[in-house]
Structures are given as structure tokens and as C-alpha cells.
Amino acid sequence: MSAHDETFTAFVAARRPHLVRVAYALxxxxxxxxxLVQTALVKLYASWRRVTPGSEEAYVRxxxxxxxxxxxxxxxxxxxxxxxxxxxxxxxAQTEQVEDRSELFEALQALPEMQRKVVVLxxxxxxxxxxxxxxxxxxxxxxxxxxxxxxxxxxxxMESGDASRA
Numbered sequence: 001m002s003a004h005d006e007t008f009t010a011f012v013a014a015r016r017p018h019l020v021r022v023a024y025a026l027x028x029x030x031x032x033x034x035x036l037v038q039t040a041l042v043k044l045y046a047s048w049r050r051v052t053p054g055s056e057e058a059y060v061r062x063x064x065x066x067x068x069x070x071x072x073x074x075x076x077x078x079x080x081x082x083x084x085x086x087x088x089x090x091x092x093a094q095t096e097q098v099e100d101r102s103e104l105f106e107a108l109q110a111l112p113e114m115q116r117k118v119v120v121l122x123x124x125x126x127x128x129x130x131x132x133x134x135x136x137x138x139x140x141x142x143x144x145x146x147x148x149x150x151x152x153x154x155x156x157x158m159e160s161g162d163a164s165r166a
């Protein structure tokens with residue numbers, strides 16, 4: 001195995017679970033999240049030699065967000081979404097913290113798509129307004145308004161305990 005392959009394998013082993021959670025936060029479906037991460041990792045591997053050491057996370061995150069945007073723009077996506085399939089269980093144990101996290105994920109999925117993406121990138125991944133705007137290809141003012149509205153909606157849903165309300 002070459003040094004190129006070893007560093008890529010080490011990165012994937014260390015970061016894949018996190019990337020799957022990010023993808024789930026973006027799309028709301030564990031199976032689609034796995035597919036998004038797989039697509040992102042294939043593209044990352046093809047570009048691995050050109051990726052600057054230390055920027056791997058940002059690079060794969062950009063690929064992940066853009067792959068999700070590409071998928072949701074395709075006509076078949078709307079036709080073949082399957083909300084009736086049972087979701088696979090998350091990787092965590094049955095604790096109160098896991099239940100809170102599950103409730104938060106449900107509340108996140110109830111947000112409009114762009115608000116959800118902004119909230120995930122800004123507040124979960126802790127990107128700046130400028131970085132979020134660049135990744136989503138929208139204006140900084142748009143990031144701020146989506147962030148404000150998304151956080152307000154999340155706060156309302158979490159306080160009311162009704163995370164599944166649309």
C-alpha cells in the first residue's frame with residue numbers, strides 16, 4: 001500500500017462516522033447519508049494528492065454538501081424518496097442524551113432544506129458566515145437570515161417538545 005493510500009485510509013477511518021452524521025443532518029435519511037459519504041469519499045480519493053494537508057475535512061465537506069445539492073436537484077429524487085422505510089438505529093446507546101439528540105435531529109429535519117444546511121454548517125460544524133456562504137454558494141446576508149430563522153424554529157420546536165411538527 002502506498003503512502004497516498006495509507007493517509008487516505010487513516011483519514012477515512014478517523015472521520016467517516018462524523019461525515020455520516022453530517023450527511024444525515026443534511027439529508028435526514030441514514031441510507032442516503034451513507035450514499036452521500038460514499039460519493040464524497042470516492043471524489044476525495046480521486047483528488048487526494050491535490051488536497052493540502054490539514055484541509056481534508058473542509059474539502060470533503062464541500063464535496064458532501066455539493067453532492068447533496070446535486071442529488072436533490074435531480075427529478076428522480078423527488079419521485080423515489082422513501083419515507084416509509086424504517087430508519088436504521090443510530091450508533092449510540094439508549095440514554096437520555098441520545099434521546100435529546102434524536103429529538104434535535106427530528107427538529108432539524110423539519111426545517112426547510114436551506115435553513116437546515118445553514119444551521120448544520122454554521123452551528124454544528126462551526127463554520128464562519130463567509131465559509132458557509134461560500135460552501136452553499138449564497139450570500140452572507142442569506143446565511144444570516146436562514147441561520148436566524150432556523151435557530152428560532154429549532155428553539156420553538158425543542159421547547160414545545162414537538163420536534164416532528166412541520
